Amino acid sequence: MxxxxxxxxxxxxxxxxxxxxxxxxxxxxxxxxxxxxxxxYGVHLVSSPLGEYLTVAxxxxxxxxxxxTGLAFVDKRT
Numbered sequence: 624m625x626x627x628x629x630x631x632x633x634x635x636x637x638x639x640x641x642x643x644x645x646x647x648x649x650x651x652x653x654x655x656x657x658x659x660x661x662x663x664y665g666v667h668l669v670s671s672p673l674g675e676y677l678t679v680a681x682x683x684x685x686x687x688x689x690x691x692t693g694l695a696f697v698d699k700r701t
Contacts, residue, residue: 631694665682
């Protein structure tokens with residue numbers, strides 16, 4: 624990973640981004656997509672209620688990380 628990509632992914636403020644709205648709009652959208660994917664497919668992957676919650680949390684985390692990585696590539700500094 625390049626340094627600018629790491630800055631965008633691991634900083635909590637929006638100063639590393641060219642367009643700070645990516646974080647404001649992207650975070651809730653990716654969270655909703657991750658929860659929906661986890662709810663839809665979590666039932667089919669595990670058989671316990673705890674497993675379903677963990678599957679939803681895993682899908683949420685993976686979706687947000689992959690989504691923000693994609694946004695960071697789009698927002699590359701020139």
